[in-house]
Amino acid sequence: MTDFYSIDDLLSEENRLIRQTVAEFTAKEIKPIIESFAQKAEFPQHLIRRFGDLGLLGITMPVEYGGTQADYISYGLVCQEIERGDSGMRSTLSVQHSLVMWPILHFGTSEQKNKFLPGLASGDLLGCFGLTEPDHGSNPAGMTTHFIEKEDYYVLNGAKTWISNAPLADLAVVWARNPNGRIQGLIVERGMEGFTTPEIKGKWSLRASATGELIFADVRIPKENLLPEGLGLSAPLKCLDQARYGIAWGAIGAAIDCYETAVQYASERIQFGKPIAGFQLTQKKLAEMLTEITKAQLVAWRLGVLMNEKRATTAQISLAKRNNVAMALQVARESRQILGGMGITGEFPIMRHLMNLESVVTYEGTHDIHLLILGAEITGIQAFK
């Protein structure tokens, strides 16, 4: 495992055992099947229960709700090791943990926590998160999905898009305008009349992960499904902080898988009478990849410590997400070049990682939006509009 600066020494014994365990799981249960599922554009649904059995879905959640109650470094390591297999599998996991369980835990009632969290932790339930709308991606404050109050229920109307897990989800945490015009969360359950989740087909990225829309046509939502805490856009943005943190670690996993594949291939591929690893241009690529992976690992580790201490800021998370995903994308592209024509085939994981990362660099705040978050942090002046 690529760990040039012995970052393992900075981890606790539990952290190391969690990393090693999830690495074994990925090697045994994700890597052998994922290429075929991605080629067929199918979601390996059986893995949800396996994630639940292992305790990955509720990795930081309290034990009383079926969680593991591990620290944020553990969560990061889980994302890293799962994404060594596939970004789509990590996406499924981070949506469930950070965008479904986390808001229910922090903004929900005790009844909601008891009703939904244990099933989400075990993988009996699959959740999704509805924030992005067809006309409001980087600008969620402009959302138009809304609900009005009737006697003992709410009526929800609108649409969300680019929703990971949507086609198969049992429930959705949906952000919409309340009757006062403020953004608030609702738990929408599959089977509620007027609620549909059409799949987005024809993706060339995250092909083994199911993506879809959430359509709400006069959906009656029982009042007990309203998340009472967390009014305003800051509530969903706090969820995104959690998920973006996991992505910052996950991207390292994809990068390591590409880099290690490239090192092995370069050592074995003979051209002009010697392994291509012996040529300066290949060594330049490999040396730069290792340098960037090592820097990203240190950023992720430090951010994990700040998360554990509840000191990490949105801007710090933006820096890590932006840097690490761009790094992974660059490593994937360079690795693809080292593998030449073989790099585009399903015999090796690189092209799949590369295509997946084109989504990861865009979702949960685009590469450019994170730059503007940092710009606003530095200057105190918002440049979003």
Place this chain on the structure above:
Amino acid sequence: MKILVCISNVPDTTAKISFTDNDTKFNKTGVQFIIGPYDDYALARAVELKEQHGGTVTVLNVGESESDPQLRKALAIGADDAIRVNTEPTDSYFVAAQIAHIASQNSYDLILMGRESIDFNSGVVHGLVGEMLGIASYSPVMKLDITGNEAKFAREIDGGKEHLSAALPLVLGCQEPIAEWKIPNMRGIMTARTKSLAVVEPVSVDDSTVLEKYALPAPKGSCRMIPAEEAEQLIALLKTEAKVL
């Protein structure tokens, strides 16, 4: 039922092996250690038997503190407590004497371990432990079920299997397919730190062997292709050069 599982702390199967100090010490630098793969099967079956019949699983290692991560992993997989005999495991007799000493202080119904460790591969510790304790031992055991005070098990023999039954207590050296390796779940890992890992000092055992030096196998020679129509030359080379015929 009280089960003792003995695990060894061995280099990962993909580790690059080298020696230092004039080939008298194994070079541990950069080597990842794991639970001995055969011991891991024994542990997995022990946890299954505990789930079926109740009781406890104690995991034991004769080794230094570098073995602790492997003991914690065994606790995460489902062992109830761990004991480490704090000493360098020098040879099979020494290790067996330490295991027998621990076992003699507790009445275990089953003492399970791998058929052999994958570092020194002597494959005799189970037999020695059985002899020292005066109880029967069998190896390699590839199937094991317990009914009351009786164990039914299958042993691999040349060209087939031998099905046996014997009264407990027993010492068994295990191998696949006795169980599938278990991956600990995250909750198991988090609770492992609350379980007891007792470190005890070794009993004195006279040295039976002294290590003189290690040697690596000779590097593989290059491959020479002999065309099929020159089979006679191939046979001659196998006789005169390779000296295998």
